Amino acid sequence: MITRNPSLTDQVKAHIKELILTDGFEDARIPPETELAADLGVSRTTVRDALSRLQSEGAIYRRQGAGTFVNQQGLQIKSRLEDIWSYEKLLEDHGFEPSVRVLAASKAPADSPTAEALGLNDGDMVLIIEKLFLEDEKPVMLTINRIPTHFLSGTDYADDEAAPIYEFLQDHCDRSLSYYLSEIIPVALDADTASKLGVDPGTPAISFDEIGFDQSNEPLVRATSHFRDDLLRFRLIRKRSGA
Amino acid sequence: MITRNPSLTDQVKAHIKELILTDGFEDARIPPETELAADLGVSRTTVRDALSRLQSEGAIYRRQGAGTFVNQQGLQIKSRLEDIWSYEKLLEDHGFEPSVRVLAASKAPADSPTAEALGLNDGDMVLIIEKLFLEDEKPVMLTINRIPTHFLSGTDYADDEAAPIYEFLQDHCDRSLSYYLSEIIPVALDADTASKLGVDPGTPAISFDEIGFDQSNEPLVRATSHFRDDLLRFRLIRKRSGA
DNA sequence: TAGTGGTCTAGACCACTTC
DNA sequence: AAGTGGTCTAGACCACTAA
Numbered sequence: 167m168i169t170r171n172p173s174l175t176d177q178v179k180a181h182i183k184e185l186i187l188t189d190g191f192e193d194a195r196i197p198p199e200t201e202l203a204a205d206l207g208v209s210r211t212t213v214r215d216a217l218s219r220l221q222s223e224g225a226i227y228r229r230q231g232a233g234t235f236v237n238q239q240g241l242q243i244k245s246r247l248e249d250i251w252s253y254e255k256l257l258e259d260h261g262f263e264p265s266v267r268v269l270a271a272s273k274a275p276a277d278s279p280t281a282e283a284l285g286l287n288d289g290d291m292v293l294i295i296e297k298l299f300l301e302d303e304k305p306v307m308l309t310i311n312r313i314p315t316h317f318l319s320g321t322d323y324a325d326d327e328a329a330p331i332y333e334f335l336q337d338h339c340d341r342s343l344s345y346y347l348s349e350i351i352p353v354a355l356d357a358d359t360a361s362k363l364g365v366d367p368g369t370p371a372i373s374f375d376e377i378g379f380d381q382s383n384e385p386l387v388r389a390t391s392h393f394r395d396d397l398l399r400f401r402l403i404r405k406r407s408g409a
Numbered sequence: 410m411i412t413r414n415p416s417l418t419d420q421v422k423a424h425i426k427e428l429i430l431t432d433g434f435e436d437a438r439i440p441p442e443t444e445l446a447a448d449l450g451v452s453r454t455t456v457r458d459a460l461s462r463l464q465s466e467g468a469i470y471r472r473q474g475a476g477t478f479v480n481q482q483g484l485q486i487k488s489r490l491e492d493i494w495s496y497e498k499l500l501e502d503h504g505f506e507p508s509v510r511v512l513a514a515s516k517a518p519a520d521s522p523t524a525e526a527l528g529l530n531d532g533d534m535v536l537i538i539e540k541l542f543l544e545d546e547k548p549v550m551l552t553i554n555r556i557p558t559h560f561l562s563g564t565d566y567a568d569d570e571a572a573p574i575y576e577f578l579q580d581h582c583d584r585s586l587s588y589y590l591s592e593i594i595p596v597a598l599d600a601d602t603a604s605k606l607g608v609d610p611g612t613p614a615i616s617f618d619e620i621g622f623d624q625s626n627e628p629l630v631r632a633t634s635h636f637r638d639d640l641l642r643f644r645l646i647r648k649r650s651g652a
Numbered sequence: 653t654a655g656t657g658g659t660c661t662a663g664a665c666c667a668c669t670t671c
Numbered sequence: 672a673a674g675t676g677g678t679c680t681a682g683a684c685c686a687c688t689a690a
Contacts, residue, residue, distance in 0.1 A: 173678065198656060209680045214657085222465075227588070229624060230657045231687030239590045239626060247490065251649045345470070346647040347482045352595045352613040352638055370595040370613055376647070381472060383482060395595055404589040404619070406494045416659065441675060452661045457676085473676045474668030 174208055179216035181206065186225060186236050194236040196226060222246075224403040243401050252330040253299060253309060253391070260398055262301040269308075269362065270296040271327045273315055280312045283377045283388045291315040295327050295334075298362060305363045306398055309391040317341060317386065331378070331387060341386050348376040359392055371395055417451055422459035424449065429468060429479050437479040439469060465489075467646040486644050495573040496542060496552060496634070503641060505544040512551075512605065513539040514570045516558055523555045526620050526631045534558040538570050538577075541605060548606045549641055552634040560584060560629065574621065574630060584629050591619040602635055614638055 172180075182196070196202075199217065203210040217234060220226045224240030245259040257264040276284065276292045286292070292312040299307045311331050317339040326334055332343040351373045360367040371392050378387040415423075425439070439445075442460065446453040460477060463469045467483030488502040500507040519527065519535045529535070535555040542550045554574050560582040569577055575586040594616045603610040614635050621630040 175678075200656090209682095211681090212679060215678085217657095227624075228657060229688080231655080232689075233656060237626070239588075239620075239622065242590065248645055248647055250647050344648075345482075347485065348645050348647050350593070350615065350643040350645070352615045354597060354611070354613050368597070370597045372593065372595045372615075379482060381470075383480070400593040402491055402591050402593070404491055404493050404591050405587075418659075443675090452663095454662090455660060458659085460676095471676060472669080474674080475670075476675060 174212050175215045175219075178202075178206055178208060178212055179219055182216060182220060183225065186241075194238065196234040196236065198233065223249075237403075240403055243403060247400060247402060252332065253307060254330055257299055257301070257306060257398070262306065264299045264301055264306065266328045267298045267300060268295065268327045269298050270294065271324070276312065276314075280388045284312070284314055284385045286314060293318065295331075297328065301397070304397070305394065307391060307393045308359060308362055309389055312388045313339065313386065331389065335378075335386055339386070341380050343378050343386060344381045346376045346378050346389075348374050351375055353392070355392065363392065363394055365394065365396075369395075372400065417455050418458045418462070421445075421449060421451060421455055422462055425459060425463060426468065429484075437481065439477040439479065441476065480646075483646055486646060490643060490645060495575065496550060497573055500542060500544070500549060500641070505549065507542045507544055507549065509571045510541045510543060511538065511570045512541050513537065514567070519555065519557075523631045527555070527557055527628045529557060536561065538574075540571065544640070547640070548637065550634060550636045551602060551605055552632055555631045556582065556629065574632065578621075578629055582629070584623055586621050586629060587624045589619045589621050589632075591617050594618055596635070598635065606635065606637055608637065608639075612638075615643065 182202070185196070196217075197205075199210050199213050203213045206213070217226065217228065221228060223246060224237060224243045226234055226240070227237050228234045244261075245256055250256050254264060254266070271293070273291050273293050275289050276286050280286070280292060281288065281290065284292075291314070293315050295311045295313070297309050297311070298305055299309070313335070317335075319338060319340055323334070323338045326337060329337070335341045335343050353371055353373045354368045355363065355365065355371050357367040360369055363371075372395060373393075374389070374391040376389045376391075377385050378389065380386055425445070428439070439460075440448075442453050442456050446456045449456070460469065460471070464471060466489060467480055467486045469477055469483070470480050471477045487504075488499055493499050497507060497509070514536070516534050516536050518532050519529050523529070523535060524531065524533065527535075534557070536558050538554045538556070540552050540554070541548055542552070556574075556578070560578070562581060562583055566577070566581040569580060572580070578584045578586050596614055596616045597611045598606065598608065598614050600610040603612055606614075615638060616636075617632070617634040619632045619634075620628050621632065622628055
């Protein structure tokens with residue numbers, strides 16, 4: 167049942183991932199590329215594309231001349247930092263079933279770091295949406311989004327404040343979020359943030375300070391997020407790079 | 410002058426990066442893949458491989474049907490987290506010329522997190538190497554490596570304690586470091602670490618807790634590192650993933 | 653020496669953007 | 672309609688690992 171869309175590569179990738187999770191293989195060894203290609207009736211290139219993606223996700227590793235192997239360690243990686251697109255999905259990948267609570271949604275003049283990040287003038291207004299993500303009523307992360315009000319194409323957005331930001335920007339600003347430039351910052355939580363997250367003030371936490379851009383590199387949104395380190399910890403595989 | 414090794418793809422990649430940094434292009438637009446392929450006398454596949462790597466580094470982005478463009482934001486990324494291999498190189502990429510000071514190198518029984526990470530028994534000995542990386546006498550990061558002593562193939566390693574760990578493991582343990590599994594942890598610096606880094610106790614910092622594995626997934630080393638956030642901040646590009 | 657992954661080619665067709 | 676990047680094929684040869 168080989169069809170277009172999802173792409174062949176995606177189907178092959180899903181198939182191999184399935185094999186990894188169910189079979190386990192002997193010695194964690196995955197069949198040779200040529201064999202996979204023959205079995206699935208696709209070209210070796212397609213198989214290699216699929217394997218390359220699995221490799222970059224940390225699920226497998228390859229040794230020239232030896233073979234392709236399952237990377238048990240890599241399976242601990244729930245999500246690659248650079249692949250995080252919505253926090254809803256991030257939390258789901260970590261095994262949560264998050265609910266979202268909008269703590270605040272109001273317009274105010276941009277503070278100075280926001281104005282600088284978004285290229286605004288002093289006094290320009292931004293819509294501030296503060297969302298808390300919970301798992302079973304327990305706070306996991308807090309995120310504050312700031313969107314220039316001049317992007318808003320209407321006023322009837324109240325129902326969608328809980329939506330993922332890229333969706334909100336699409337629906338109510340007619341802008342398409344393309345990527346984030348993100349800084350990873352260690353902080354001691356201030357009293358306000360700590361209380362919203364249900365931890366003691368001063369608790370160390372990871373904070374993301376990010377700017378979301380559209381395809382033309384125009385900044386659309388500035389986001390600041392804080393995570394409960396005891397509930398959500400970021401892991402990654404570091405390898406010798408080809409660069 | 411097209412030769413093997415470095416690979417064609419690497420040469421093409423370097424060539425395009427050169428173009429990006431010097432020319433700047435109009436509208437940040439990069440010539441079409443077919444044109445690059447013709448100019449350089451290589452196949453489009455090779456050009457695409459090179460562009461894909463540049464894209465994953467954040468230097469460019471591609472829009473189907475529209476073209477390939479320079480990503481000015483992405484050029485701010487000094488090094489991808491997942492491509493960090495030695496801290497020497499990381500610091501160089503950030504514009505430092507780091508010097509290394511070995512603060513300690515001694516054998517001791519493994520503490521319990523180390524023993525667990527490396528699969529050791531209670532009381533097994535590890536060689537602990539504590540290194541401080543400085544820029545102009547100013548501490549930037551501190552790293553502690555723990556290597557099981559039973560890996561050591563000799564006793565004359567004293568001169569190489571300052572070497573990058575993968576080199577030390579190669580030369581004195583005959584083991585080849587393949588990858589790290591790394592956790593990103595927010596901490597408030599304890600008095601000892603803070604004083605070594607020259608900051609106040611309690612200063613928030615990023616800590617990496619990592620296990621280094623060889624090709625067979627055998628753990629070789631556990632490392633704990635702390636960074637001066639005011640001198641070295643991690644940035645990354647987050648994109649919608651193909652996964 | 654046999655078998656594996658790594659690199660590269662030449663070409664086809666598709667999906668999408670732009671004019 | 673023209674031109675771009677995205678997907679896929681079939682095949683060649685190389686570099687490396689393992690028996």
